[in-house]
Structures are given as C-alpha cells and as structure tokens.
Amino acid sequence: MTEKVVITGNEAVARGFWEAGGKVSAAYPGSPTVSITDTLMKMKEVDANWATNEKVALEMAIGSSITGARSLCVMKHVGLNIALDPFMTFTQTRTKGAFVLAIGDDPGLTSSQNEQDSRMLAQFANIPVLDPATPQEALDYTREAIRLSEQFETPVMLRIMSRLCHARGVVELNERKDSHIAGFEEDPSNFCMLPPYSNAQQYFMKDRMENLAKFNETYHLNTWERQGHDTLIITSGLVSGVIKEIAPAADIYKLAMIWPLPVEKLREAASHYRKVLVAEEMMPVMEKELKAGGIDCEGKKFFSFTGELDFEAVRHALAEAGVITATEPDVMEPLKTVDRTPMLCAGCPHRPVFDSLKKLKATVVGDIGCYSLGILPPFQVHKTNISMGASLGMVLGMAKANRLAGIDKPLVATIGDGTFFHSGLSGMVQLSDIKENITVICMDNRTTAMTGGQKTMTTNELFSDDSKEAPEHYVSIYNIVKAMGLEDVEVVDQFQVKEFHKKLKDAMKRPGISVIITTRPCALNFKIVNPPFYVDEKICIGCRSCVNTNCPPINMKKYEGIEALKSHIHADMCVGCSVCSQVCPVGAIKPLAQKKEEVKA
Numbered sequence: 001m002t003e004k005v006v007i008t009g010n011e012a013v014a015r016g017f018w019e020a021g022g023k024v025s026a027a028y029p030g031s032p033t034v035s036i037t038d039t040l041m042k043m044k045e046v047d048a049n050w051a052t053n054e055k056v057a058l059e060m061a062i063g064s065s066i067t068g069a070r071s072l073c074v075m076k077h078v079g080l081n082i083a084l085d086p087f088m089t090f091t092q093t094r095t096k097g098a099f100v101l102a103i104g105d106d107p108g109l110t111s112s113q114n115e116q117d118s119r120m121l122a123q124f125a126n127i128p129v130l131d132p133a134t135p136q137e138a139l140d141y142t143r144e145a146i147r148l149s150e151q152f153e154t155p156v157m158l159r160i161m162s163r164l165c166h167a168r169g170v171v172e173l174n175e176r177k178d179s180h181i182a183g184f185e186e187d188p189s190n191f192c193m194l195p196p197y198s199n200a201q202q203y204f205m206k207d208r209m210e211n212l213a214k215f216n217e218t219y220h221l222n223t224w225e226r227q228g229h230d231t232l233i234i235t236s237g238l239v240s241g242v243i244k245e246i247a248p249a250a251d252i253y254k255l256a257m258i259w260p261l262p263v264e265k266l267r268e269a270a271s272h273y274r275k276v277l278v279a280e281e282m283m284p285v286m287e288k289e290l291k292a293g294g295i296d297c298e299g300k301k302f303f304s305f306t307g308e309l310d311f312e313a314v315r316h317a318l319a320e321a322g323v324i325t326a327t328e329p330d331v332m333e334p335l336k337t338v339d340r341t342p343m344l345c346a347g348c349p350h351r352p353v354f355d356s357l358k359k360l361k362a363t364v365v366g367d368i369g370c371y372s373l374g375i376l377p378p379f380q381v382h383k384t385n386i387s388m389g390a391s392l393g394m395v396l397g398m399a400k401a402n403r404l405a406g407i408d409k410p411l412v413a414t415i416g417d418g419t420f421f422h423s424g425l426s427g428m429v430q431l432s433d434i435k436e437n438i439t440v441i442c443m444d445n446r447t448t449a450m451t452g453g454q455k456t457m458t459t460n461e462l463f464s465d466d467s468k469e470a471p472e473h474y475v476s477i478y479n480i481v482k483a484m485g486l487e488d489v490e491v492v493d494q495f496q497v498k499e500f501h502k503k504l505k506d507a508m509k510r511p512g513i514s515v516i517i518t519t520r521p522c523a524l525n526f527k528i529v530n531p532p533f534y535v536d537e538k539i540c541i542g543c544r545s546c547v548n549t550n551c552p553p554i555n556m557k558k559y560e561g562i563e564a565l566k567s568h569i570h571a572d573m574c575v576g577c578s579v580c581s582q583v584c585p586v587g588a589i590k591p592l593a594q595k596k597e598e599v600k601a
C-alpha cells in the first residue's frame with residue numbers, strides 16, 4: 001500500500017532508512033540534519049541515538065554495521081572533521097550491514113562556522129556520494145544508499161544540502177522491508193586495520209571505487225534530458241531543480257551519484273554539444289574531475305564558489321554563460337525582509353554572564369553554542385570563535401604567548417555543557433597542570449540549546465518536567481573538573497547578579513586556573529516562566545543599564561507626561577528572571593504583581 005504525504009527532506013531520510021529495514025542510527029546534533037534523528041526516535045523499529053560527539057556517533061554506527069545491522073550515522077558537515085580519524089580507516093574495510101553517512105552541507109553558512117564541501121572528504125576517504133534534489137529523492141536515495149552499501153561493501157555518503165533538509169514536498173511512502181542482523185563474524189583481515197591487513201585493503205578500496213565508477217556509467221538514477229539546446233549542463237541535487245525552473249529548455253545531465261563520476265558517459269554526452277557547463281555548489285569537484293578527464297567544460301567561471309546557488313545566482317550565471325538571455329525576467333522577486341541580529345531569549349541564563357564579562361572588560365576566548373551570541377552587540381565580549389571545544393586549548397596558547405611577551409592580562413574562556421562533553425574534556429585536562437592565570441566559565445544550561453535542546457550529560461530531568469524525581473542520568477561537570485586535580489572550582493547561580501559578578505571578578509584576579517560553573521538552565525528548552533517584572537517610570541532615570549542586557553521585552557519609550565525616554569517591559573514577553581531588576585541602579589524594576597497589589601491598596 002502506498003500513501004502520499006508532505007514531509008521535509010530530513011523526515012524523508014528517516015523514512016527511507018526505516019523503509020529499508022534500518023536498525024541503528026547514531027547522530028550528533030547540528031543544523032541542518034537535527035530532525036532526521038528526532039524523526040527516527042519516534043520509530044520503534046529503529047534504535048536511534050544522540051551521541052556525545054560525531055566521532056562517538058560514527059563509531060557506534062561502525063559497531064552496529066560490522067555486527068550486520070543496517071546503520072545510519074547523521075551529522076552536519078563540520079562533524080566529519082571530528083569523526084575523520086575512524087572514518088578514514090573504516091572506509092578501507094568491507095562493509096557488512098549497510099552503512100550510510102547522512103551529512104548536511106550548509107552553503108551560505110546559514111548556521112555554521114564554515115562552508116566545507118563534504119564531497120571532498122568522501123573523495124579523500126574513497127566512498128561514493130548520492131545527492132538528492134527533492135524530499136522524494138531524499139527518501140529514495142536513502143534506500144538506494146542502503147542497497148549500494150551492501151552491494152559494493154562500502155559506506156555511502158548521502159549528502160543533503162541545508163535547503164533540502166528543511167524543504168517540504170510530496171513524498172510517496174512504502175512499507176518497511178525488515179532486515180536481518182547476521183551478528184559479528186570475526187575477520188581480522190577486514191576489521192583489524194594494521195599492516196599487513198590494512199595494506200591489502202588499499203587494493204580492495206581502489207577496486208571498489210573503480211567498480212562504482214563503472215556502475216555509475218550506466219546508473220539508472222542519472223538522467224539526461226535532451227531538448228536540442230547547444231549547451232549541456234552537468235549538475236545534481238537541488239541545483240538541478242533551480243536550473244529547470246529558470247531554463248526549462250536547457251539540456252541537463254543530472255547525476256544521482258556524484259562521486260565517483262561516470263567520466264566516459266559524460267564525455268560521450270558532452271560530444272553532442274557546443275558548450276558544457278558544470279553547475280555545482282561550493283567546490284569545483286565535478287568540474288576538476290571532468291577537466292582532468294579532458295572534457296572541455298566551465299563551471300566556477302560562472303557559478304559562485306561560495307553561498308547557495310539560489311534562483312538569483314543561477315539566473316545570473318546562466319545569463320552570463322549564454323544559456324538564457326539576460327533580459328528574461330526574474331523567476332522570483334526577492335523577499336523584502338527586515339534585517340535582525342540574533343538575540344538571546346528572554347530569561348536566557350547566558351545574559352548575566354555576558355553582562356559581567358563586558359563590565360570587567362575581559363578578553364574572552366569563546367566557543368560554540370547559544371553563548372556564541374556573546375560576539376554580537378551589545379555584549380561583544382567573545383573575541384574568538386573557531387570550532388567546538390577550541391576555547392580551552394586556545395586560551396592556554398594565548399596565555400603562554402602573553403607570558404613570553406610580558407603581557408599580564410587575565411584571560412577568560414567560556415564553554416557550554418554540550419561543548420564540554422563534545423570536545424572540551426581533553427582541553428580541560430590540558431589546563432589542569434599549568435600556572436597561567438585563566439578563568440574558565442562552564443556555562444551549564446543543562447542542554448545543547450543551540451541545536452534545539454538535545455540532552456547533554458548534565459541534562460537534569462527535574463528541569464524538563466514536574467515529576468520532582470531524581471535525574472535518571474547526570475554527570476557532574478564539577479566532579480569531573482575536580483577529578484582532574486583542579487582545586488579552584490566554584491558552582492554559582494549567575495542570576496544572583498551582584499554575587500556572581502564579584503565571584504567572577506575575584507576569580508579573574510586569582511593566579512592559576514579558576515573554574516566557574518554556572519547552573520541556570522536554558523529558559524526556552526525548559527519552558528521557565530516566572531511572574532513578569534515592570535518598570536516604574538517615575539523611578540527610572542533612563543540610564544539604559546537594563547536595556548543593555550539586551551533582553552527582548554525591554555525597550556525605551558515615551559510615557560505620557562514625561563519628557564525623557566524611560567525603560568519599559570512588555571509583560572507578555574517577560575519570563576521573570578529578575579536580571580534586569582538587579583542591574584537597575586535605582587530599583588525601578590519590580591515584580592508586576594507588586595504593582596497590582598499597590599493599585600488594589
């Protein structure tokens with residue numbers, strides 16, 4: 001029985017895995033692929049897991065695959081950097097249970113620290129790549145990836161672009177075909193990657209890629225649309241759909257498997273045309289390979305090497321390449337939107353930390369999470385942001401360089417609980433036996449907030465429901481840091497604004513490593529709503545200290561009968577964290593309930 005539904009690309013990947021008899025999935029959260037795992041977690045036949053980082057996720061999926069279970073590993077593009085070590089060696093082996101790596105690329109860096117092209121890592125690791133264009137293809141290609149993985153004994157990369165992950169489309173569903181888990185069969189020549197076994201696997205890997213390239217020469221999912229145009233556009237995935245809409249009369253060779261390329265087939269196709277264009281987002285992977293194969297083509301001469309190839313970018317490139325006339329009207333008027341910088345939520349636990357750091361004029365080595373917003377105005381406290389977990393190693397390097405240069409300036413590093421467990425542990429150990437003056441703030445909001453509130457090892461169930469029962473599983477950052485031998489470790493409530501400020505100031509003055517662990521949970525994820533506050537405009541002196549905390553409900557406004565601008569709180573947006581009332585120098589911000597009491601009296 002088939003059914004048609006409207007779902008996202010991510011939901012389609014999850015469904016495809018389920019239909020193909022998928023058994024185990026392991027993921028680390030990161031935009032744009034988060035909802036693949038959210039969806040899998042609702043499917044009882046699949047054992048779906050969030051791992052502590054991408055390397056652990058990959059290793060879990062390797063383990064289930066070599067035990068014969070159809071396995072899926074999910075991450076965002078930069079996650080593969082973390083998992084690259086096991087990945088590069090695992091791809092030498094003959095895959096047992098299917099292994100699919102669903103990886104989300106983010107051209108245009110809508111929510112990432114860089115814009116890397118995962119195809120390059122697939123090329124590096126000698127595995128094939130499928131590139132779906134629509135939610136339907138996301139489902140079909142996931143099933144196909146499982147099939148190819150078992151047929152060719154290879155891990156398969158399913159590369160999904162951020163726009164497809166979140167795009168919705170009509171998708172035809174099918175029943176699940178369950179699969180059998182054969183169990184682990186000992187085979188040192190395949191699973192013990194040491195010489196001489198690993199030397200032999202190089203030949204297997206090379207032959208496997210040659211077989212896949214041959215297979216791709218006649219792959220039924222690659223399509224060649226011939227309409228008599230003098231230019232052939234070789235493309236794949238989302239970009240193929242954009243091209244079709246902009247230039248419906250174009251001749252398009254759309255590849256389903258974008259690595260390894262069917263060079264002979266493309267050479268033959270190219271021979272029918274006056275000109276060949278290669279349209280691909282980010283790196284010129286296909287263009288370079290085709291040029292190396294002697295095929296006369298152009299790509300990055302017209303298509304940008306950075307950003308999404310959206311309608312405007314493709315239209316411009318096709319006009320420049322002479323495929324369409326420049327006078328053709330735009331397919332879509334650009335939307336007129338108001339630019340807004342991202343803001344911390346009302347009641348965010350990171351706010352008072354940034355407020356203090358700003359006042360202390362600290363040099364802060366930042367990390368990745370909601371607290372990365374400390375880079376932006378009005379706080380502008382974070383001075384660096386490189387990769388997850390980097391703050392701890394970086395702050396140590398900076399402290400050492402400062403000492404050699406005779407610069408006596410205390411340094412602060414921030415790291416969230418999610419990031420601490422992801423890749424901060426080893427940096428923290430490195431800090432445990434040094435003499436430099438460094439303050440580390442572990443911003444433990446009990447969740448991986450930035451990616452939608454996945455659990456971390458400190459996620460305390462007490463915050464997520466009202467059961468008041470002890471947390472099921474809780475790993476204390478305090479205990480870990482103490483066990484590393486660090487003595488100067490404090491657990492603080494940053495919503496006691498003045499005390500917190502003093503503790504931070506003192507810690508920054510103390511020599512050696514001081515660790516401060518903040519404890520207030522994420523207001524959004526744990527739905528923390530307390531009674532709101534209001535501004536007594538008669539007391540307010542308009543100093544803007546509250547406004548500078550950048551909490552969304554606060555703004556300056558003109559009150560009737562008062563000349564100067566005074567502060568105001570939108571009660572329906574305020575979640576009553578009290579931080580603004582604590583920074584007000586004249587006590588003008590009070591609980592709204594108090595005002596109501598006064599009115600009654």
Ligand SMILES: Cc1ncc(C[n+]2csc(CCOP(=O)(O)OP(=O)(O)O)c2C)c(N)n1
Binds near residue numbers: 028076371418419
């Ligand atoms: C290597 C890598 N994997 C995943 C991500 C996606 N990501 C962005 S921030 C973040 C973690 C944030 O959690 P936490 O450190 O607890 O900070 P919070 O957002 O809760 O403030 C993740 C997983 C990333 N940027 N880089």
Ligand code: SF4
Binds near residue numbers: 346524
């Ligand atoms: S999601 Fe949580 S941690 Fe992130 S800004 Fe909102 S309240 Fe702060």
Ligand code: SF4
Binds near residue numbers: 577
């Ligand atoms: S009490 Fe103040 S800082 Fe807290 S949520 Fe309300 S307006 Fe924002």
Ligand code: SF4
Binds near residue numbers: 535544547587589
């Ligand atoms: S901090 Fe107090 S005095 Fe200053 S603007 Fe806000 S409410 Fe007014």
